[in-house]
Amino acid sequence: MLKKENILIVDDNYDMLELLQRNLKAQNFHTYKASSVLEAIDILKVGSIDLLITDLQMPGLNGIELIKFANEHFPDIPKLVITGFPSVDTAVNAVKSGALDYLVKPFTSEELKKAIQNSFNGKNISKKKITQIKSNLENKVNNYAGIVGNSEQFENLVEVIERVKNNKATVLIQGESGTGKELIARAIHFKGSFSSNAFVTVNCGAIPENLMESELFGYEKGAFTGANESKIGLFQAADGGTIFLDEIGTAPLSVQTRLLRVLQEKEVTKIGSQKAQKIDVRIISATNNDLYEMTKKGTFREDLYYRLNVVSIETKPLRERKNDIIPLISTFLKKYGAEYGKENCTITDKAVEILTRHSWPGNVRELENIIQRLIIMSDSEIDVSDIPDFLKYQHPTGNDNLKSLKDIEKDHILKVLHAVGDNKTKAAEILQIDRKTLRQKLL
Ligand SMILES: Nc1ncnc2c1ncn2[C@@H]1O[C@H](COP(=O)(O)OP(=O)(O)OP(=O)(O)O)[C@@H](O)[C@H]1O
Ligand SMILES: [Mg+2]
Incomplete structure (x- = not known):
């Protein structure tokens, strides 16, 4: 029977700690609380802990680091991760670093109970579950005969196709x-x-x-x-x-x-x-x-x-249906990840944000080409530094006649950068300025 086991719960949010504690007490467990990783490590060292439940995002050292530490020093203690704002990266990282299971807030008492039982039974998170977590966490990707999207325009398009396809x-x-x-x-x-x-x-x-x-x-x-x-x-x-x-x-x-x-x-x-x-x-x-x-x-x-x-x-145009951008990125990541043997290649949220802001004059084709290029050039994670500069700086928009000189200058620099495939030396040469000035003018 799972009676009076010692469970250490780690979360920087006191309300969450309270809630978990009450829940676990009701399930007849004995609980220890820690609101930081360092506190948790101290408890791990002295107490005989049977299960570690930790949040991921915490100030200072985070949950992944705690799991790694616990894995090294207390490999026999099962670890369960709970977190609020999950991304595919964090879910997979948590599992890779040794967590047995992964719960996304908010969860029911029943789900918590089940996850604890699984952890005690040493049931490792299955491959199927990782795939399930991934697909749950990834932004909704609607795919209709290879057309991917999540915008209102996408919905309308599917409706029209459905209407005309059979006549x-x-x-x-x-x-x-x-x-x-x-x-x-x-x-x-x-x-x-x-x-x-x-x-x-x-x-x-x-x-x-x-x-x-x-x-x-x-x-x-x-x-x-x-x-x-x-x-x-x-x-x-x-x-x-x-x-x-x-x-x-x-x-x-x-x-x-x-x-x-x-x-x-x-x-x-x-x-x-x-x-x-x-x-x-x-x-x-x-x-x-x-x-x-x-x-x-x-x-x-x-x-x-x-x-x-x-x-x-x-x-x-893609810039008028920005909700399609994230599902498209995720589709092209998968497509080219598989093509180049980099199935685990991910992209950071910041990089996605930059790609979402760009105006994509070449539309989906341009986005697809960029993702393909990023996958070829990246090892495992696409980050802001991998993204070519002409995409990083937003094209100034609006009425050309009412633009400041600075904006027109910036616009022109971006055009040149785009034309030379983001080669700054070449762009600086064409613009007859040095690279440092080019950088400054883009700020
Ligand atoms: N909604 C979408 N979902 C997935 N892939 C897309 C989508 N829209 C476009 N693509 C991809 O973008 C590329 C360009 O699409 P396509 O050739 O159909 O564009 P087009 O409008 O015919 O362009 P052009 O006018 O230049 O011929 C293709 O590789 C296509 O698969
Ligand atoms: Mg065409």
């Missing part, structure tokens, strides 16, 4: 570069009911104008010089599935006219053929141009714009 409505995705347009197009297709059919991507900006028509619609043998045999186009290849017209804003007017016909008639004709072929394909297009603006300038056909824009999805 063939034409979708236009507009937004800044790196905001996940292609990812969304794929999610619509692969979550949908005809995902077993093809998803064909056409990069309208990468195909030369003279080849675009033959690529999209195919050609018959002998249709033009070099057409030695007939070939199907990307539209025919996507029949039954989805065709993704990426960077649609760069499609030349001649191709726009042909696309409009496909949309109106739902059929395609190979070059050199008289026979139209019915196709059943969902069209998703994406662009980082302002298509509406282009229609006003006459560079994009207005009728095509309205045909493409049946369902409109606008991807917000």
Whole structure:
């Protein structure tokens, strides 16, 4: 029976000590109290303690240090950690330093009882439990077909995708570069009911104008010089599935006219053929141009714009949905941690704070690249010192015309730093100032 065992409780918060003491007395334990690590060490040395329960964050020496000390000098005493503001790092550190179990405040008497029993039974915290602690502590990561987020925009996006995925409505995705347009197009297709059919991507900006028509619609043998045999186009290849017209804003007017016909008639004709072929394909297009603006300038056909824009999805820049940043960081840490064999690589709260403050002009793509780079360069923990300077200093925002000279100067320095990959020697050289001055000007 677990009767009259001596339990040492360590917490710098007297209320918590009282509460724990009452709770433990009610469970028939004998308690010792300490409000600091040094006090606790004194008690450990003289008393015959059967279990150590300690808080982690305390002024002076902290709970981890106490556990390490106790492990060295009193390896047989089981250790149980309780703490208020847990992070993945502290939880894992506590377990690594020898704590048998880990309780997060607030906890119920029942949970405390269970943890004490486990500790007395010498039940080490299991791997499964560590994973469970980790996932509980990590910020909520919603993942929908690889799209990660935790913002209102993310919720709305998932709702729209759910609505369109099973029908063939034409979708236009507009937004800044790196905001996940292609990812969304794929999610619509692969979550949908005809995902077993093809998803064909056409990069309208990468195909030369003279080849675009033959690529999209195919050609018959002998249709033009070099057409030695007939070939199907990307539209025919996507029949039954989805065709993704990426960077649609760069499609030349001649191709726009042909696309409009496909949309109106739902059929395609190979070059050199008289026979139209019915196709059943969902069209998703994406662009980082302002298509509406282009229609006003006459560079994009207005009728095509309205045909493409049946369902409109606008991807917000990352700086306007900051709640997505932490789940994204945690996802990329996992992804690249696994890729580079650094699964245990963590990031400090301060470093996360800096990354959250940045304006991310390159959006999610930029964030992903930075995390990848940080993982490659770090040993186990990414801290503030690892983060490139151009990310550390906030871009001054606001009306350019009403900026102070100092802000404009700072802004320019950051741009140069960004352009030279944070190489301060190079930046100083371009700016014709020395490195010390460069540092000072950034403060
Ligand atoms: N919400 C998200 N969750 C996870 N990864 C994301 C998210 N948004 C973007 N990414 C990742 O960021 C990168 C850029 O995304 P994507 O290629 O879809 O952007 P894009 O809007 O098509 O950019 P561009 O206009 O430059 O083509 C990809 O590696 C993608 O996986
Ligand atoms: Mg893209």
